[in-house]
Every structure is written in structure tokens, then in C-alpha cells.
Amino acid sequence: MTQFVSGRHFLHTPGPTNLPxxxxxxxxxxxxxxxxxxxxxxxxxxxxxxxxxxxxxxxxxxxxxxxxxxxxxxxxxxxxxxxxxxxxxxxxxxxxxxxxxxxxxxxxxxxxxxxxxxxxxxxxxxxxxxxxxxxxxxxxxxxxxxxxxxxxxxxxxxxxxxxxxxxxxxxxxxxxxxxxxxxxxxxxxxxxxxxxxxxxxxxxxxxxxxxxxxxxxxxxxxxxxxxxxxxxxxxxxxxxxxxxxxxxxxxxxxxxxxxxxxxxEEGLPAVYARHARYAEATRRAVAAWGLELQCLDPHAYGPGVTAIRVPDGHSADRLRAVILEQFNMSLGNGLGRVEDKVFRIGHMGDLGVLSLMGALTGVEMGLRAAGIPHKAGGVQAALAFLSQAG
Known part of the structure; x- marks a missing residue:
């Protein structure tokens, strides 16, 4: 029998995404x-x-x-x-x-x-x-x-x-x-x-x-x-x-x-600006954690997903498993050449600012729970950006 988990599941894979x-x-x-x-x-x-x-x-x-x-x-x-x-x-x-x-x-x-x-x-x-x-x-x-x-x-x-x-x-x-x-x-x-x-x-x-x-x-x-x-x-x-x-x-x-x-109804320019804003907030959290983005070219950052590398010697898949088990959140896995080297935060589709902040909080808690070397303050960095960005 599957154990009941209270609260809604946080789905932050880069597809399928949350449905309005x-x-x-x-x-x-x-x-x-x-x-x-x-x-x-x-x-x-x-x-x-x-x-x-x-x-x-x-x-x-x-x-x-x-x-x-x-x-x-x-x-x-x-x-x-x-x-x-x-x-x-x-x-x-x-x-x-x-x-x-x-x-x-x-x-x-x-x-x-x-x-x-x-x-x-x-x-x-x-x-x-x-x-x-x-x-x-x-x-x-x-x-x-x-x-x-x-x-x-x-x-x-x-x-x-x-x-x-x-x-x-x-x-x-x-x-x-x-x-x-x-x-x-x-x-x-x-x-x-x-x-x-x-x-x-x-x-x-x-x-x-x-x-x-x-x-x-x-x-x-x-x-x-x-x-x-x-x-x-x-x-x-x-x-x-x-x-x-x-x-x-x-x-x-x-x-x-x-x-x-x-x-x-939201307006396509506003939809695209929202995705860009959430992507930037996520990248600021990653920078504050001291982790490395998979994408090295700032001109090539994607709007709907951020792929993040874990330090050498650590497992991105184990991190994702810990986050799923302890915090009821799904993240994207690494594929092909970057399997077990990256995890991916999806921030596309039907997503509000509090949902994004919840996801980043889950990642920061997961990094700590999984013993992944990082600095604290990623959530605060994203919060500061989103607060001033309106």
C-alpha cells in the first residue's frame, strides 16, 4: 500500500508541466x-x-x-x-x-x-x-x-x-x-x-x-x-x-x-517575460549555491529549464531521489552524455512566483540532505531578484 503524502506534489520537470x-x-x-x-x-x-x-x-x-x-x-x-x-x-x-x-x-x-x-x-x-x-x-x-x-x-x-x-x-x-x-x-x-x-x-x-x-x-x-x-x-x-x-x-x-x-489573456509578451524572469531567478539561485550551470554561454540560456551540474564525485540522480522522497518534488534527470551529472529544474508553463520559490527551496533543502557541497543563500538570491523585478 502506497503511503499518503500530504501537500501537493511539486512537478518541476521540463515536461510534462503543470496543467492550469x-x-x-x-x-x-x-x-x-x-x-x-x-x-x-x-x-x-x-x-x-x-x-x-x-x-x-x-x-x-x-x-x-x-x-x-x-x-x-x-x-x-x-x-x-x-x-x-x-x-x-x-x-x-x-x-x-x-x-x-x-x-x-x-x-x-x-x-x-x-x-x-x-x-x-x-x-x-x-x-x-x-x-x-x-x-x-x-x-x-x-x-x-x-x-x-x-x-x-x-x-x-x-x-x-x-x-x-x-x-x-x-x-x-x-x-x-x-x-x-x-x-x-x-x-x-x-x-x-x-x-x-x-x-x-x-x-x-x-x-x-x-x-x-x-x-x-x-x-x-x-x-x-x-x-x-x-x-x-x-x-x-x-x-x-x-x-x-x-x-x-x-x-x-x-x-x-x-x-x-x-x-x-496574459498576453504572449507577458508570458515570455515571465519565463525569462523565472529563468534568471533560478540562475541566480544556482550562482549563490556555488554550483555550475550546464550552459556556459549567457546568450544561450534557455527560458523554460535550467540544467545544473553537481560537483564531481556526487550523483545528480541520488540528489533527485532524496528530493522526491523527502520533499515530494520531481526534477528532470540528466540525459545521455550528462546522465547523473546534472539535474534540471523546469520553470515553464503554468507557474507562479510562489511555486518557483517553493521549488528552489526544495532544491536547497535537498542539497543539504543529500550532502552535496554548496553554499547557503540560493533561495534568498532568487527572492531578492524576484522582489525587485516585480
């Missing part, structure tokens, strides 16, 4: 006919409300899937076996995207990093300049690398591609950035942007999104790989009718509509 009560209530209703007029209106409405979040007037596709499904759709619609793609290894999720590309028989060129900074636009531009035969068909960029909390400058990558006069498609993983910071699919001339519902959008896992440029859709219509479920063509029709070519996740779409309404 309004979003939970929006799902609490019976299903409707997904071929009827009420659903068609719902489908059209959520697509329209997603547009300012993606920064696009183009096609936005919705799949009942995780973000991994949107990754696969991006590959099979636009690329064929043997096509060359370029990716920067900025963390575990770029690594997984690279693995998927390899399984599909793509010729992957990887730019290595130390997982402590974002993609290097100049390095990407140099590779493209040297590719005079234009063998590279796509450039993959993870906007916010959830495993390291490092951001890549997508606008600068596009500028590098334009300087090189290279026709490759630009594909961006915005899974842990969308809804947390300003994103500009059209202005940055991104061809494919993928995202998921369970992070900044404050919806349960189960929806993936794909914003598709005219150039990317033309590439899909001209070729790509064999596909059926992941085919983009029906998504163009769905943008007009609101109906899906498969059984949609009806209740999740109600949740999404409510979450987008909440974001619109």
Missing part, C-alpha cells in the same frame, strides 16, 4: 462526433489560435503523437534515403533526431559541440558554403535543447544559410521553446517547426505540431519517402475544414483551446 485548472476542466466532458460541425469549428479555432505562438500564417499540422512523431513526419515528407542532412550535436535531443535520420538511411553530417552551448551559425554557414553541389538537403536545429538548457539562435542560422545562398530546408525542434519564448517561423524563414503539447503550451502529452512552409510543402509534394499516417497533404485540407484524416484527440484539443485562451 481551466485546462483540466476543459477536458472533463464527453466526446463529440469528430465528423460533425462542432468539431470542425474546434479544429479551425485551435489552428488559428496557434498561429501567433508559432509566428506563422502558413500550414500548422496537428498529429495525435508526441514530438517524436512530428520529427518522423518532417523526415519522411521531405527527404529520401541517401539525402544528406546537417545537424549540430547540442544535446541528447539533437542526438535522438540524428539517430532517427540514420535509421531512415539519411546521410548525416554532424557538427560536434561540448553540449554546453547552442548551435554555431558560423560553423553551419561554413559547411554550407563548402557544399557547392548543394548535396545537403536540410539543416536540423534544436531551438531549446531540453537536456542542457542551451538555446540556439535560429534567426542567426537562417542568416548564415542565406549568406551561403544554400537551398537546404531549415528544420527546427521547438518542443521546449514554443510557448516559453518568442518564436518566428515565418520571419526566420523556417521550413519545418515541430513542437509538442506537454511543455510551454500547458497541455497533457499527446499532441504534436508541425508548422510547414510553402517550400517544405513543395518538397513533400515533389518527393520525400513513402508515408501514410505521417503524410502532410491532409493537414493542408485540415487547416481549411478543421477535420482530421484520422481520429483526433478531441479532449486534448479542448485542453489546447483553453490553454491558448489563457496565454492570450
Amino acid at each position: 485548472e481551466r485546462v483540466q476542466r476543459a477536458m472533463d466532458r464527453n466526446a463529440i462526433n469528430h465528423r460533425g460541425p462542432e468539431f470542425g469549428a474546434l479544429g479551425r479555432e485551435v489552428i488559428q489560435k496557434l498561429r501567433p505562438v508559432f509566428g506563422t500564417d502558413g500550414i500548422i499540422g496537428i498529429f495525435p503523437a508526441s514530438g517524436t512523431g512530428a520529427w518522423e513526419a518532417a523526415l519522411v515528407n521531405t527527404l529520401r534515403e541517401g539525402d544528406r542532412v546537417l545537424i549540430s550535436r547540442t544535446g541528447q535531443f539533437s542526438h535522438l533526431w540524428e539517430q532517427m535520420a540514420t535509421r531512415f538511411g539519411l546521410d548525416v553530417m554532424a557538427l560536434e559541440t561540448d553540449w554546453r552551448r547552442g548551435a554555431d551559425p558560423l560553423a553551419i554557414g561554413k559547411v554550407l558554403e563548402d557544399d557547392r553541389e548543394h548535396r545537403i538537403k536540410a539543416v536540423f536545429v534544436v531551438h531549446s535543447e531540453t537536456s542542457t538548457s542551451c538555446m540556439s539562435d535560429v534567426g542567426a542560422v537562417r542568416e548564415a544559410m542565406d549568406r551561403a545562398k544554400h537551398p537546404a530546408l531549415l528544420m527546427v525542434d521547438a518542443i521546449s521553446s514554443l510557448g516559453c519564448c518568442d518564436y518566428r517561423h515565418d520571419a526566420w524563414k523556417v521550413d519545418v517547426t515541430i513542437a509538442g503539447s506537454q511543455k510551454g503550451l500547458m497541455v497533457p502529452p499527446g499532441l504534436s505540431f508541425t508548422a510547414i512552409s510553402e517550400k517544405a510543402m513543395a518538397a513533400a509534394r515533389a518527393g520525400g519517402s513513402r508515408r501514410s499516417y505521417w503524410d502532410w497533404e491532409p493537414l493542408a485540407t485540415a487547416n481549411k475544414t478543421g477535420f482530421f484524416p484520422y481520429t483526433p484527440a478531441i479532449n486534448l484539443l479542448w485542453a489546447l483551446r483553453e490553454a491558448l485562451d489563457i496565454m492570450a
Whole structure:
């Protein structure tokens, strides 16, 4: 028999994130006919409300899937076996995207990093300049690398591609950035942007999104790989009718509509400023503790998650276990190359200032309980910043 723990669980993983009560209530209703007029209106409405979040007037596709499904759709619609793609290894999720590309028989060129900074636009531009035969068909960029909390400058990558006069498609993983910071699919001339519902959008896992440029859709219509479920063509029709070519996740779409309404009520600039403020408060706590951020580039700090290194000889996983057992709080674990070396504080989605302060208090108590060398005062440093920042 599981022992009862009083008080609410503090969920501070970088996805899934906490759900607003309004979003939970929006799902609490019976299903409707997904071929009827009420659903068609719902489908059209959520697509329209997603547009300012993606920064696009183009096609936005919705799949009942995780973000991994949107990754696969991006590959099979636009690329064929043997096509060359370029990716920067900025963390575990770029690594997984690279693995998927390899399984599909793509010729992957990887730019290595130390997982402590974002993609290097100049390095990407140099590779493209040297590719005079234009063998590279796509450039993959993870906007916010959830495993390291490092951001890549997508606008600068596009500028590098334009300087090189290279026709490759630009594909961006915005899974842990969308809804947390300003994103500009059209202005940055991104061809494919993928995202998921369970992070900044404050919806349960189960929806993936794909914003598709005219150039990317033309590439899909001209070729790509064999596909059926992941085919983009029906998504163009769905943008007009609101109906899906498969059984949609009806209740999740109600949740999404409510979450987008909440974001619109707060105002997207205010949503993004709140994420930036909480991220800065978290980093100030880390500095006061005397711990080290995984991200070394201040220009690349992520808005929705902070990855923190534990001192050599100590276990980040044990720290997380102590915090969960003693203080009923979940934190993100280290992935891939940084497994057991970092823990991650998620500060995205439905989060208030007192919730953030509770999370930082739990971490400081956990550091002490787990015997991790640190200085006191991280919570006070965050408090001082948040108090003066308003």
C-alpha cells in the first residue's frame, strides 16, 4: 500500500508541466462526433489560435503523437534515403533526431559541440558554403535543447544559410521553446517547426505540431519517402475544414483551446517575460549555491529549464531521489552524455512566483540532505531578484 503524502506534489520537470485548472476542466466532458460541425469549428479555432505562438500564417499540422512523431513526419515528407542532412550535436535531443535520420538511411553530417552551448551559425554557414553541389538537403536545429538548457539562435542560422545562398530546408525542434519564448517561423524563414503539447503550451502529452512552409510543402509534394499516417497533404485540407484524416484527440484539443485562451489573456509578451524572469531567478539561485550551470554561454540560456551540474564525485540522480522522497518534488534527470551529472529544474508553463520559490527551496533543502557541497543563500538570491523585478 502506497503511503499518503500530504501537500501537493511539486512537478518541476521540463515536461510534462503543470496543467492550469481551466485546462483540466476543459477536458472533463464527453466526446463529440469528430465528423460533425462542432468539431470542425474546434479544429479551425485551435489552428488559428496557434498561429501567433508559432509566428506563422502558413500550414500548422496537428498529429495525435508526441514530438517524436512530428520529427518522423518532417523526415519522411521531405527527404529520401541517401539525402544528406546537417545537424549540430547540442544535446541528447539533437542526438535522438540524428539517430532517427540514420535509421531512415539519411546521410548525416554532424557538427560536434561540448553540449554546453547552442548551435554555431558560423560553423553551419561554413559547411554550407563548402557544399557547392548543394548535396545537403536540410539543416536540423534544436531551438531549446531540453537536456542542457542551451538555446540556439535560429534567426542567426537562417542568416548564415542565406549568406551561403544554400537551398537546404531549415528544420527546427521547438518542443521546449514554443510557448516559453518568442518564436518566428515565418520571419526566420523556417521550413519545418515541430513542437509538442506537454511543455510551454500547458497541455497533457499527446499532441504534436508541425508548422510547414510553402517550400517544405513543395518538397513533400515533389518527393520525400513513402508515408501514410505521417503524410502532410491532409493537414493542408485540415487547416481549411478543421477535420482530421484520422481520429483526433478531441479532449486534448479542448485542453489546447483553453490553454491558448489563457496565454492570450496574459498576453504572449507577458508570458515570455515571465519565463525569462523565472529563468534568471533560478540562475541566480544556482550562482549563490556555488554550483555550475550546464550552459556556459549567457546568450544561450534557455527560458523554460535550467540544467545544473553537481560537483564531481556526487550523483545528480541520488540528489533527485532524496528530493522526491523527502520533499515530494520531481526534477528532470540528466540525459545521455550528462546522465547523473546534472539535474534540471523546469520553470515553464503554468507557474507562479510562489511555486518557483517553493521549488528552489526544495532544491536547497535537498542539497543539504543529500550532502552535496554548496553554499547557503540560493533561495534568498532568487527572492531578492524576484522582489525587485516585480
